[in-house]
Amino acid sequence: MIPTGLVMKLPSKVYFEEHTTGAQLWWKDIVRDFRVLAEDEVLPPGVKSGVSFETISVNPGVYLLWLKSELEQRGVDFVRHRLGSLDEVRSVVGDSAAVINATGLGARSLVGVQDDRMFPIRGQTIVAIAPKAVEFVTVISATKTSNPIYLIPRPAPPGMVLVGGTFQENNWDTSIHKDTAQAIWQRANVFVPALADPGTRIVSHNVGLRPARAGGPRVEAEYIDMPIKDELAPRLAETEDVLGIRKQLVVHSYGFGPAGYQQSWGAAAEVVAILRKELDGQR
Amino acid sequence: MIPTGLVMKLPSKVYFEEHTTGAQLWWKDIVRDFRVLAEDEVLPPGVKSGVSFETISVNPGVYLLWLKSELEQRGVDFVRHRLGSLDEVRSVVGDSAAVINATGLGARSLVGVQDDRMFPIRGQTIVAIAPKAVEFVTVISATKTSNPIYLIPRPAPPGMVLVGGTFQENNWDTSIHKDTAQAIWQRANVFVPALADPGTRIVSHNVGLRPARAGGPRVEAEYIDMPIKDELAPRLAETEDVLGIRKQLVVHSYGFGPAGYQQSWGAAAEVVAILRKELDGQR
Numbered sequence: 068m069i070p071t072g073l074v075m076k077l078p079s080k081v082y083f084e085e086h087t088t089g090a091q092l093w094w095k096d097i098v099r100d101f102r103v104l105a106e107d108e109v110l111p112p113g114v115k116s117g118v119s120f121e122t123i124s125v126n127p128g129v130y131l132l133w134l135k136s137e138l139e140q141r142g143v144d145f146v147r148h149r150l151g152s153l154d155e156v157r158s159v160v161g162d163s164a165a166v167i168n169a170t171g172l173g174a175r176s177l178v179g180v181q182d183d184r185m186f187p188i189r190g191q192t193i194v195a196i197a198p199k200a201v202e203f204v205t206v207i208s209a210t211k212t213s214n215p216i217y218l219i220p221r222p223a224p225p226g227m228v229l230v231g232g233t234f235q236e237n238n239w240d241t242s243i244h245k246d247t248a249q250a251i252w253q254r255a256n257v258f259v260p261a262l263a264d265p266g267t268r269i270v271s272h273n274v275g276l277r278p279a280r281a282g283g284p285r286v287e288a289e290y291i292d293m294p295i296k297d298e299l300a301p302r303l304a305e306t307e308d309v310l311g312i313r314k315q316l317v318v319h320s321y322g323f324g325p326a327g328y329q330q331s332w333g334a335a336a337e338v339v340a341i342l343r344k345e346l347d348g349q350r
Numbered sequence: 351m352i353p354t355g356l357v358m359k360l361p362s363k364v365y366f367e368e369h370t371t372g373a374q375l376w377w378k379d380i381v382r383d384f385r386v387l388a389e390d391e392v393l394p395p396g397v398k399s400g401v402s403f404e405t406i407s408v409n410p411g412v413y414l415l416w417l418k419s420e421l422e423q424r425g426v427d428f429v430r431h432r433l434g435s436l437d438e439v440r441s442v443v444g445d446s447a448a449v450i451n452a453t454g455l456g457a458r459s460l461v462g463v464q465d466d467r468m469f470p471i472r473g474q475t476i477v478a479i480a481p482k483a484v485e486f487v488t489v490i491s492a493t494k495t496s497n498p499i500y501l502i503p504r505p506a507p508p509g510m511v512l513v514g515g516t517f518q519e520n521n522w523d524t525s526i527h528k529d530t531a532q533a534i535w536q537r538a539n540v541f542v543p544a545l546a547d548p549g550t551r552i553v554s555h556n557v558g559l560r561p562a563r564a565g566g567p568r569v570e571a572e573y574i575d576m577p578i579k580d581e582l583a584p585r586l587a588e589t590e591d592v593l594g595i596r597k598q599l600v601v602h603s604y605g606f607g608p609a610g611y612q613q614s615w616g617a618a619a620e621v622v623a624i625l626r627k628e629l630d631g632q633r
Contacts, residue, residue: 151554151555172525175525175526176525176526176555176557178555181528183528185525193582238522239521239522239523239524239525240522241522241524242455242458242459242468242522243458243459245464245466245582248582249582252581252582268585269581269582269583269584269585270584270585271434271584272434272459272461272582272584274459298535298552299476299528299531299532299535299552299555300552301552301553301554301555302551302552302553
């Protein structure tokens with residue numbers, strides 16, 4: 068059962084600060100009704116061209132609960148447990164399990180992984196109710212900017228939009244900056260005049276750290292000696308030393324940066340394929 | 351009922367990299383058995399003097415649960431609720447409540463407070479079982495350093511110690527740095543040879559952000575117009591606009607930096623005194 072408010076069709080516009088035909092957009096044949104805006108269509112200030120198309124919008128809060136419910140119906144148990152070292156997984160699931168390491172930014176800290184290619188890209192956003200802002204709008208800047216402009220309508224509640232934002236690499240600051248919020252709101256109002264509607268109101272300010280990785284995402288198998296041999300590895304039970312060393316299959320899947328939702332189904336399919344191959348090889 | 355493992359007596363040594371009588375230590379008359387170490391007592395390398403005394407150690411994990419239980423027995427309800435703006439408190443406790451704003455680092459983000467004097471001081475530490483390290487040991491450096499050395503035994507479980515650390519201002523990085531952990535462990539082993547005992551093992555690596563404030567903690571009353579008049583203030587219900595403006599008594603108590611546990615009882619007493627004075631004035 069797909070719940071109400073999970074997903075909706077989303078009319079969209081991507082603007083450019085220079086003249087373009089949109090030919091460079093790899094996704095132009097994936098979305099529906101793709102077309103380049105005509106010369107005489109009204110463009111926001113500072114914008115020289117644009118494309119329009121139809122895509123979909125997903126409500127992350129509803130989507131994650133739906134995913135969880137789907138998995139539970141298929142017999143998946145959910146356990147929350149804080150792990151300092153990869154081999155502590157054993158204390159949760161036992162010896163026979165394969166391990167999928169999808170720890171995101173945590174892959175930087177988890178002993179046994181400690182991937183120092185991981186870094187955060189700070190994103191500050193505003194969630195608002197803006198009943199008149201019904202299109203996805205973003206501006207692709209000709210110059211590199213750490214302040215992208217985007218407005219993403221969400222399926223529910225009615226009128227909810229995400230307004231952004233920032234794209235600050237290696238910034239771990241999880242506090243909300245008032246001056247940043249003001250700048251986001253002012254810029255968004257220039258590009259989406261519908262935001263100025265009197266029915267618009269702010270719901271919340273948010274900061275998130277996108278889990279990025281230098282060189283791109285890591286989706287691959289690794290066999291790791293457990294227990295982890297490292298003077299500084301957490302050692303919770305003396306018994307671990309007694310059990311001896313063994314190779315543990317770990318499939319990594321992390322580092323997707325700003326496009327985690329978009330890449331998640333592809334990554335999951337790749338993880339399953341890798342897992343099948345490795346387990347077949349063990350037989 | 352004070353639970354087992356909550357608190358213990360703690361033999362302590364504070365070392366200095368220069369000659370000192372310890373006369374500059376404001377707390378020397380508060381702790382028990384304070385004395386300056388004799389010239390012929392063995393000092394760690396790089397250390398020129400030291401003092402010894404007895405104080406107490408509290409187990410934060412047990413302590414907080416004990417505090418909560420004590421408060422519940424006195425009729426205090428605990429409610430977890432994420433608030434973006436100070437006036438959202440109304441939706442949780444109603445109109446008649448006085449508000450104590452003890453939001454720590456959150457005071458930087460909370461609309462209606464947004465105290466940009468707040469900043470984090472990053473602390474990376476190691477929790478270990480070190481049965482032979484039974485004293486609190488720290489080194490006061492003659493030169494400013496962002497890497498203080500300290501080892502704090504905890505009441506429970508047996509042998510548990512906190513080993514630190516870092517003191518990095520304006521650093522929001524919540525990931526664990528392996529090189530930092532190595533440096534902490536090596537420095538601590540120089541100053542506390544008992545750490546080298548074969549019974550020693552790492553339990554966890556930790557990073558915390560101490561909620562510091564330029565100019566020191568803020569403990570004071572303020573009357574704030576609610577709802578918050580700010581274009582960017584979250585506005586969850588239209589009804590708030592209908593209720594009209596009123597002055598809300600808010601007592602702030604935040605910004606204690608690295609010494610929150612030590613200052614907490616004094617801060618609480620001050621908050622109660624402020625609250626009594628303001629409420630008496632309203633009658």
